[in-house]
Amino acid sequence: MIRFLAPILALLCASVAISSARAAQQNDPSIRLVPYGDLDLSTSRGIRALDRRIEHALNVVCLDPSGPSPAGVVDPDCKSDGWRAAHHQVAIVVARLQSGNLTAQALLPIQIAKARAKRPANR
Numbered sequence: 376m377i378r379f380l381a382p383i384l385a386l387l388c389a390s391v392a393i394s395s396a397r398a399a400q401q402n403d404p405s406i407r408l409v410p411y412g413d414l415d416l417s418t419s420r421g422i423r424a425l426d427r428r429i430e431h432a433l434n435v436v437c438l439d440p441s442g443p444s445p446a447g448v449v450d451p452d453c454k455s456d457g458w459r460a461a462h463h464q465v466a467i468v469v470a471r472l473q474s475g476n477l478t479a480q481a482l483l484p485i486q487i488a489k490a491r492a493k494r495p496a497n498r
Contacts, residue, residue, distance in 0.1 A: 404436075405436055405488060405489035406436070406486065406487070406488045406489075407432035407435055407436050407486075407487040407488075408432075408484040408485070408486055408487075409425070409428045409429055409432050409461075409484055409485040409486075409487060410428075410484045411425050411428070411468070411482075411484065411485065412482070416465075416468065416469050416472055417472065417473070422465075425465065425485070428485075429457075429458070429461045429465075429485060429487065432457075432485075432487040433449075433453075433454045433457045433458065433461070433487055434449055434454075436453070436457065436487050436488065436489045437449045437450045437453035437454045437457060437489060438450075439453075452490075453489055453490055456490040457487055457488075457489075457490070460487075460488075460490075461485055461487060464485045464486070465485065468482055468485070
């Protein structure tokens with residue numbers, strides 16, 4: 376009985392987490408969710424497609440509208456930090472998929488969030 380209920384419970388928890396993450400994205404322009412359930416991350420083509428999606432999300436999240444051009448500029452520090460965080464999440468996703476325990480559809484999307492401003496060290 377537990378074997379039957381465990382996958383259902385996992386899907387239920389994932390759907391609740393996705394719903395709350397999507398709500399956060401709608402209310403906060405500094406967060407973007409990058410789905411990958413339709414990609415085959417066991418191939419270089421799938422990874423490249425995910426990288427393009429992450430790149431697009433970072434360009435949106437890290438846009439500095441106060442930049443010198445009317446369209447704004449992308450903050451390179453934000454983008455660098457975002458890539459680091461995204462690659463960490465992608466590594467976890469790929470490891471879980473390779474373990475065979477989960478499918479991409481059951482995993483949460485990659486979350487791209489603007490890094491908070493760094494505070495100067497107290498001296």
